[in-house]
Amino acid sequence: MVKFEQLPNGKWKPIKDYKPVYKEGKRKYNWDDPIYQRKVQKALESIQKECDSCGTYTLAEPCIHHLPDGYKNDMRRKAYYKKLKAERNSVIATETKESTLD
Numbered sequence: 001m002v003k004f005e006q007l008p009n010g011k012w013k014p015i016k017d018y019k020p021v022y023k024e025g026k027r028k029y030n031w032d033d034p035i036y037q038r039k040v041q042k043a044l045e046s047i048q049k050e051c052d053s054c055g056t057y058t059l060a061e062p063c064i065h066h067l068p069d070g071y072k073n074d075m076r077r078k079a080y081y082k083k084l085k086a087e088r089n090s091v092i093a094t095e096t097k098e099s100t101l102d
Contacts, residue, residue: 002030 004012029036044060054063064080067073 003015005015007013029039041060045058047059048056049059049066051057051063051065053065057063057066062068064077067077
């Protein structure tokens with residue numbers, strides 16, 4: 001949690017030398033602390049789930065069918081569907097070529 005101090009002009013400013021709080025021997029990390037990010041990433045990698053289409057996946061790197069919302073995931077999803085569409089169009093093109101040649 002970020003602590004603030006009130007300035008003489010009435011505005012609020014965050015206190016920069018905020019130290020994490022210790023609770024029952026455990027350290028609370030700020031959300032932007034790299035140690036916290038590594039712990040979250042490790043926890044997400046340890047959780048494995050099943051997908052009917054893809055098999056097993058982890059929450060750190062979910063399969064295309066189980067992506068959460070977000071800009072990066074939308075770009076990944078669009079690229080996947082673009083690739084599928086290109087493959088489907090190439091198959092259709094080869095089938096029509098074969099049928100017209102026969």
